[in-house]
Amino acid sequence: MLILIADDHDLLRDTLVAYVQTAGGIDVLTAPTLDQAMTLIHNDGPFDLVLLDYNMPGMNRLEGLRRVLDLPDGPRVALISGEAPRAVVQEAIDAGAAGFVPKTLPAKSLVNAIRFMAAGEQFVPLDLLVPTEHSAHPMAKRLTKRELQVLEGLTNGKSNKEIARDLELSEPTVKLHVKNLYRKIGASNRTQAALLAREAKLF
Structure with a gap:
């Protein structure tokens, strides 16, 4: 997998690269500005995922995001x-972004988010989405929107193949979601996860 991280803060960019490369299986190129990122996309692509810092030079709010999204292929x-408001996150998703990654995200979660997005998934922390009917429950707050959907499938007795x-x-993506939600809600198997969800009246 090849990704591009474009961020104008050298230390933070280097830290992100270290997190990702330690996980293995992901090669990373970097750029400090949108223009340099565009050059790398043209000369060194195709990339499986491009991460753009919302506040770096050349971005002009979401205009930079749209410039990259509008590229042929x-x-x-x-x-x-680290500071994009919920409205901006929602606007980015509506424009076609693969997701939003807070700079405060733990290293393991960051790597998982990158893998999800590169695989065609969309990643946004639950607390930055428009609140859902489940979001008030403590268990729901620990899960992403997609993990809640997978958990609902488990609760309905569906197999990974059916959920997929x-x-x-x-x-494989469903299996990864299942593994993550087990850890987050303290379940060791499908039956236990379904029971916990029912007890919490999530579905």
């Missing part, structure tokens, strides 16, 4: 930022 693109078909995902 353009890569999947996500925003990375319903959500238009690959089975």
